[in-house]
Amino acid sequence: MAKIAIMGHGTLGSGxxxxxxxxxxxxxxxxxxxxxxxxxxxxxxxPDSPYADRFVKDFSVIENDPEVEVVVETIGGTKVAQEFxxxxxxxxxxxxxxxxxxxxxxxxxxxxxxxxxxxxxxxEASVGGAIPxxxxxxxxxxxxxxxxxxxxLNGTTNYILTRMVQDGAxxxxxxxxxxxxxxxxxxxxxxxEGIDAGRKICILSNLAWGxxxxxxxxxxxxxxxxxxxxxxxxxxxxxxxxxxGHAMRMADGKVAAYVAPHxxxxxxxxxxxxxxxxxxxxxxNAADEVMxxxxxxxxPPLPR
Amino acid sequence: MAKIAIMGHGTLGSGxxxxxxxxxxxxxxxxxxxxxxxxxxxxxxxPDSPYADRFVKDFSVIENDPEVEVVVETIGGTKVAQEFxxxxxxxxxxxxxxxxxxxxxxxxxxxxxxxxxxxxxxxEASVGGAIPxxxxxxxxxxxxxxxxxxxxLNGTTNYILTRMVQDGAxxxxxxxxxxxxxxxxxxxxxxxEGIDAGRKICILSNLAWGxxxxxxxxxxxxxxxxxxxxxxxxxxxxxxxxxxGHAMRMADGKVAAYVAPHxxxxxxxxxxxxxxxxxxxxxxNAADEVMxxxxxxxxPPLPR
Numbered sequence: 001m002a003k004i005a006i007m008g009h010g011t012l013g014s015g016x017x018x019x020x021x022x023x024x025x026x027x028x029x030x031x032x033x034x035x036x037x038x039x040x041x042x043x044x045x046x047p048d049s050p051y052a053d054r055f056v057k058d059f060s061v062i063e064n065d066p067e068v069e070v071v072v073e074t075i076g077g078t079k080v081a082q083e084f085x086x087x088x089x090x091x092x093x094x095x096x097x098x099x100x101x102x103x104x105x106x107x108x109x110x111x112x113x114x115x116x117x118x119x120x121x122x123x124e125a126s127v128g129g130a131i132p133x134x135x136x137x138x139x140x141x142x143x144x145x146x147x148x149x150x151x152x153l154n155g156t157t158n159y160i161l162t163r164m165v166q167d168g169a170x171x172x173x174x175x176x177x178x179x180x181x182x183x184x185x186x187x188x189x190x191x192x193e194g195i196d197a198g199r200k201i202c203i204l205s206n207l208a209w210g211x212x213x214x215x216x217x218x219x220x221x222x223x224x225x226x227x228x229x230x231x232x233x234x235x236x237x238x239x240x241x242x243x244x245g246h247a248m249r250m251a252d253g254k255v256a257a258y259v260a261p262h263x264x265x266x267x268x269x270x271x272x273x274x275x276x277x278x279x280x281x282x283x284x285n286a287a288d289e290v291m292x293x294x295x296x297x298x299x300p301p302l303p304r
Numbered sequence: 305m306a307k308i309a310i311m312g313h314g315t316l317g318s319g320x321x322x323x324x325x326x327x328x329x330x331x332x333x334x335x336x337x338x339x340x341x342x343x344x345x346x347x348x349x350x351p352d353s354p355y356a357d358r359f360v361k362d363f364s365v366i367e368n369d370p371e372v373e374v375v376v377e378t379i380g381g382t383k384v385a386q387e388f389x390x391x392x393x394x395x396x397x398x399x400x401x402x403x404x405x406x407x408x409x410x411x412x413x414x415x416x417x418x419x420x421x422x423x424x425x426x427x428e429a430s431v432g433g434a435i436p437x438x439x440x441x442x443x444x445x446x447x448x449x450x451x452x453x454x455x456x457l458n459g460t461t462n463y464i465l466t467r468m469v470q471d472g473a474x475x476x477x478x479x480x481x482x483x484x485x486x487x488x489x490x491x492x493x494x495x496x497e498g499i500d501a502g503r504k505i506c507i508l509s510n511l512a513w514g515x516x517x518x519x520x521x522x523x524x525x526x527x528x529x530x531x532x533x534x535x536x537x538x539x540x541x542x543x544x545x546x547x548x549g550h551a552m553r554m555a556d557g558k559v560a561a562y563v564a565p566h567x568x569x570x571x572x573x574x575x576x577x578x579x580x581x582x583x584x585x586x587x588x589n590a591a592d593e594v595m596x597x598x599x600x601x602x603x604p605p606l607p608r
Contacts, residue, residue: 019590022449023447023448026448026449029514030442030446130588132440132444132445135440140428143327144327145326145327210333269576269577285605286434286605288598290435290596291595292595292597293573293595293596293597294591294593295593
């Protein structure tokens with residue numbers, strides 16, 4: 001029996017708790033042992049949750065319980081999340097996260113603590129949501145020299161661009177629609193200005209090339225300055241406008257990474273990736289181009 | 305220093321040897337140790353190869369050398385390949401293969417030997433060529449109950465169908481063209497009759513559901529009976545004809561698997577997978593649909 005704690009009970013944390021509950025048997029058969037959610041950390045109350053008796057408000061309960069082997073951080077941001085991640089690792093617990101901001105900014109430090117304590121700090125879900133991407137890149141493609149990475153890494157902006165192309169919506173209207181559907185936050189800056197995609201291309205670059213690529217050194221141009229004329233001209237020439245995180249290995253061995261709207265030819269598999277879907281194209285010198293595609297965010301479609 | 309032996313020096317075996325040579329440094333930095341190709345087994349002579357001094361004709365040299373930790377089997381077929389795989393595993397060596405016929409037919413036995421000898425029998429490249437697919441399915445998606453798998457798993461037939469749809473070529477002409485380009489073998493039966501795709505959907509099903517799905521129990525319909533009228537009617541209705549390996553979990557927990565031409569709607573990401581490319585769509589109850597895309601076969605684009 002592996003006991004885990006989930007920090008945060010928003011969309012991500014509650015979705016994970018639900019997956020652990022509904023898929024309990026199938027997970028146990030694959031892992032060879034059951035996974036039990038022992039604690040959920042949240043300052044709010046959830047009396048109707050099937051986990052109602054597992055909620056705690058004090059992180060030290062998790063920190064000091066030697067039975068908890070794995071802590072899942074779904075708090076987000078870099079303040080509380082960083083402190084609790086650090087303390088969990090120092091307490092000898094593996095930490096799993098989807099927090100791209102934390103990983104992109106403090107990943108190096110946190111990985112160093114994890115290595116020192118001989119535990120794992122894993123962040124597969126920080127890029128591309130539920131798409132298996134980081135482990136395939138780092139482990140399965142280890143025989144490759146990675147040459148280039150180009151990804152539609154932000155679902156919100158891809159949704160907005162899709163509405164502009166398919167329905168002729170203006171940027172402002174498409175953004176409002178995305179906000180109404182819950183795809184964009186009240187303050188959409190991190191999405192529409194390419195900051196979120198920028199954090200993700202940093203994480204991918206670090207894994208692909210083992211060099212630290214920090215968000216502060218990555219030029220990020222978003223889609224807020226795009227208008228309908230741009231997407232129409234692109235379409236008439238056989239291109240789709242897509243916001244790509246883009247990184248490549250230069251001839252001198254250095255890595256160049258940036259985020260910007262790109263003209264993607266209709267023949268590219270990236271061109272048909274629409275709505276909130278994400279996709280990442282990775283070019284290696286042995287495998288050539290491979291692409292990983294799926295939902296970048298949202299709640300799981302459970303149950304069945 | 306990890307020492308490996310490669311059995312077979314055809315397209316696959318020589319391509320792998322070249323990857324190991326050109327990417328030696330990058331592989332060593334990711335693995336933490338160098339990988340050395342100590343032997344290459346082939347009955348032919350390759351005096352101009354950079355590995356000319358490593359060739360051996362007698363498998364027992366590899367079998368009896370305790371320095372060889374990993375044996376890569378690129379012989380193909382189920383006769384010699386099976387015998388040497390079995391003996392390598394029994395000698396306590398890990399075996400890596402791309403041999404879908406061997407894995408689909410005798411995988412269960414070989415995995416049992418591997419487990420007994422505490423070594424790995426790994427076959428990522430047996431499905432989808434260089435696309436990371438089996439490990440992402442088995443490991444990264446372990447939190448999912450897998451509901452459905454649908455894949456363009458055979459590059460030869462996908463190339464033929466692409467020529468029919470895009471250029472109006474007849475099946476016979478497209479097949480001849482594929483043979484001229486080296487995409488189809490002189491005897492194309494295993495490809496065009498869906499047998500190759502059938503072996504691959506068996507391997508995927510076994511990994512997804514932990515149940516043995518044997519090729520003998522899988523209905524396989526290929527594309528040899530398709531004509532231009534079929535692909536035209538499909539296109540006029542907004543569909544592409546694709547040969548899919550298809551497997552799904554039924555309500556009673558059983559698995560249904562088969563190979564047949566499908567009408568794939570143009571809105572599906574599978575519809576734009578053309579030429580010799582492969583792609584596999586996997587639907588899980590947590591991740592929803594994810595797709596893996598890339599070259600299903602061929603030589604690596606090295607060097608750089």
